[in-house]
Amino acid sequence: xxxxxxxxxxxxxxxVLIVCAFLFFGMQYTQTKDETYKALxxxxxxxxxxxxxxxxxxxxxxxxxxRVTWIKADGEVLFDNVGTLSNEKDCPEVKDALENxxxxxxxxxxxxxxxxxxxxxxxxxxxxxxxxxxxxAMRDAFMAVRPFVWILVLVLVISGILSFRIxxxxxxxxxxxxxxxxxxxxxPELRPLIEKIVEQKITIxxxxxxxxxxxxxxxxxxxxxxxxxxxxxxxxxELMSEGVVTGDKVQEFSKDIYKESQRLIALIDDIIKLxxxxxxxxxxxxxxxxxxxxxxxVLDSLRPVANKQGISLKLTGSPILINGVYQLxxxxxxxxxxNAVKYNTPGGSVTVDVSEKDDEVFLSVAxxxxxxxxxxxxxxxxxxxxxxxxxxxxxxxxxxxLSIVKHGAQHHGAKVKLDSEPGLGTKITLxxxxxxx
Numbered sequence: 001x002x003x004x005x006x007x008x009x010x011x012x013x014x015x016v017l018i019v020c021a022f023l024f025f026g027m028q029y030t031q032t033k034d035e036t037y038k039a040l041x042x043x044x045x046x047x048x049x050x051x052x053x054x055x056x057x058x059x060x061x062x063x064x065x066x067r068v069t070w071i072k073a074d075g076e077v078l079f080d081n082v083g084t085l086s087n088e089k090d091c092p093e094v095k096d097a098l099e100n101x102x103x104x105x106x107x108x109x110x111x112x113x114x115x116x117x118x119x120x121x122x123x124x125x126x127x128x129x130x131x132x133x134x135x136x137a138m139r140d141a142f143m144a145v146r147p148f149v150w151i152l153v154l155v156l157v158i159s160g161i162l163s164f165r166i167x168x169x170x171x172x173x174x175x176x177x178x179x180x181x182x183x184x185x186x187x188p189e190l191r192p193l194i195e196k197i198v199e200q201k202i203t204i205x206x207x208x209x210x211x212x213x214x215x216x217x218x219x220x221x222x223x224x225x226x227x228x229x230x231x232x233x234x235x236x237x238e239l240m241s242e243g244v245v246t247g248d249k250v251q252e253f254s255k256d257i258y259k260e261s262q263r264l265i266a267l268i269d270d271i272i273k274l275x276x277x278x279x280x281x282x283x284x285x286x287x288x289x290x291x292x293x294x295x296x297x298v299l300d301s302l303r304p305v306a307n308k309q310g311i312s313l314k315l316t317g318s319p320i321l322i323n324g325v326y327q328l329x330x331x332x333x334x335x336x337x338x339n340a341v342k343y344n345t346p347g348g349s350v351t352v353d354v355s356e357k358d359d360e361v362f363l364s365v366a367x368x369x370x371x372x373x374x375x376x377x378x379x380x381x382x383x384x385x386x387x388x389x390x391x392x393x394x395x396x397x398x399x400x401x402l403s404i405v406k407h408g409a410q411h412h413g414a415k416v417k418l419d420s421e422p423g424l425g426t427k428i429t430l431x432x433x434x435x436x437x
Contacts, residue, residue, distance in 0.1 A: 317354035
């Protein structure tokens with residue numbers, strides 16, 4: 001954090017200095033250029049007066065500090081103190097002088113090959129007197145301010161030192177915070193930060209406590225659910241080993257042992273599935289899944305059980321594709337349909353509908369069963385939660401089906417909606433994102 005603050009404050013300081021330097025040198029350049037033109041103009045006035053009085057002999061006395069050229073109106077050069085020029089009528093500053101009385105400009109000299117500042121003035125007799133000064137002369141004057149560069153370097157060094165000190169002063173109070181005793185904070189500016197940290201700390205502690213409570217409840221429920229079938233299996237086996245069970249009862253007890261064993265296996269399988277989803281274990285790669293076809297396969301697997309209870313199974317909608325894990329989606333739909341059959345009434349119905357709207361896909365499982373009271377609807381997706389515990393063994397199941405549905409939906413980025421009324425049935429809808437084309 002110290003480095004970040006230092007970097008940004010130093011960059012801000014350097015940026016300001018660079019902008020100021022450009023402005024300063026820009027103003028200095030403009031001022032030097034204006035002063036040079038002003039000097040050339042004044043010298044041209046004096047040169048015109050001397051020319052009128054003494055002729056070209058006066059021009060020869062001006063020396064080589066400036067280039068002096070005397071030009072006729074037709075462009076013929078009458079005098080030039082540096083070289084020999086034939087005609088200067090096409091020069092822009094000469095044209096301006098002939099038309100407007102004076103002209104100026106900066107261009108490269110054909111004789112010397114260096115950039116030159118020119119000032120031309122129309123004399124009373126219609127001729128043009130032009131003075132030129134190399135740009136390097138202005139550059140020399142401009143460089144007279146070069147000590148400012150050293151001042152700029154010194155200021156940059158000072159800015160770096162101050163930026164580092166400021167960064168340290170900002171970070172030190174934060175590093176010195178005692179979150180165990182926030183009331184001892186001496187900096188009012190940090191109070192909002194401390195309050196948010198304390199709130200987050202309380203939230204995390206509450207979350208940890210809640211998770212610990214859930215872990216304990218889960219452990220207790222798992223122990224209970226595992227113990228129940230094991231106790232039955234142990235009791236049946238003990239009776240059979242002691243020879244108490246004879247004849248047809250042996251076959252009956254064997255079926256009960258098999259039934260309880262299957263229940264135990266199903267419970268362990270569901271626990272493993274939930275553990276894998278909780279831990280974010282790597283699932284098979286996403287693939288294109290037809291929810292309509294998958295739902296048809298699930299209903300076909302449940303049809304023998306539903307027929308025994310006189311429950312009709314119906315699939316509506318149309319084939320719709322989504323991206324998902326086929327096996328996990330199959331388990332989710334199976335659990336929803338299995339519950340719809342188990343908690344239905346004799347002669348009832350289960351309807352699975354697959355539809356889409358905009359960019360969402362809906363898979364709903366509706367039954368005409370016993371329904372779920374309002375006070376239980378928020379908890380039915382919890383592990384081992386049962387609305388009617390007295391009938392749990394009679395109905396069967398592990399109590400983990402809807403938990404697998406909830407975690408499977410989270411894995412697919414889907415939403416789960418529950419709509420139920422006691423005595424009128426239950427409808428659970430999974431809302432998926434439509435497969436991208």
